[in-house]
Amino acid sequence: MDYQQILELVKEVSKAGLTNFEYTEGNIRIAMSCPQPEGKIVVPASNIALQEAIGVSANSVNGANTAGTEGVAAQSQAAEAVGKKGGNLVKSPLVGTFYTAPSEDAEPFIKVGDTVKKGQTLAIVEAMKLMNEIESEFDGVVTEILVENEENVEYGQPLFRIQ
Structure with missing residues (x-):
């Protein structure tokens, strides 16, 4: 790959x-x-990803179903409840699949009770076949992991609480 590319x-x-x-x-x-x-x-980037993000099926895109907006409201309320516990939240920067370890047989990047430094890798979110490392934005102790391994996550969804 050359410089222009x-x-x-x-x-x-x-x-x-x-x-x-x-x-x-x-x-x-x-x-x-x-x-x-x-x-x-x-x-x-796509209508399909947008539909998945708000919980609307492909057959109900024209507004025939309001379950998607109810799902978004429920997610919003859940996020507010998570935020009220205190501490710093590390949120997902993108929509994708959450992984706690670099491979199936590897140890997780971190566990509850671990001390982390700013910039330390906490997990991976896979989006469109790209593995995106989620790094800590804070120094502190991991007090809560809010997502299960291989769970789908949304943009802005809280992943970790660090005190």
């Missing part, structure tokens, strides 16, 4: 609004990470 890749990843991106070709590995500004709303 790398620049084009960076531009396209930025334009897509991705927060984490990894690319491997032969012995070349490119990893990009971009922090999300607070309050920014990320819209999934």
Whole structure:
């Protein structure tokens, strides 16, 4: 991959609004990470992803079913309840599948009671066949893991509580 191709890749990843991106070709590995500004709303790239994010089936996209909006309201209330316990929450930067370890037979990155440093890998969220490392935004002790291994997570969903 030459310099122009790398620049084009960076531009396209930025334009897509991705927060984490990894690319491997032969012995070349490119990893990009971009922090999300607070309050920014990320819209999934496809209608299917959007439907999954709000819990609406493909047959009810035209508004025939309101279960999706009720599901979003329930998730919102659950997130508020989680936030009231105190501590710092590490939230998912994207929609995907949550993994506690780098492979099925490996030890989890962290457990409840572990002391973590800012920047330490806590878990992985897989999105569109890309493995995105979730790093701690805080120094402290992990007091709660709010998601089960291999569970689907939404953008902004609390994953960990760190005191």
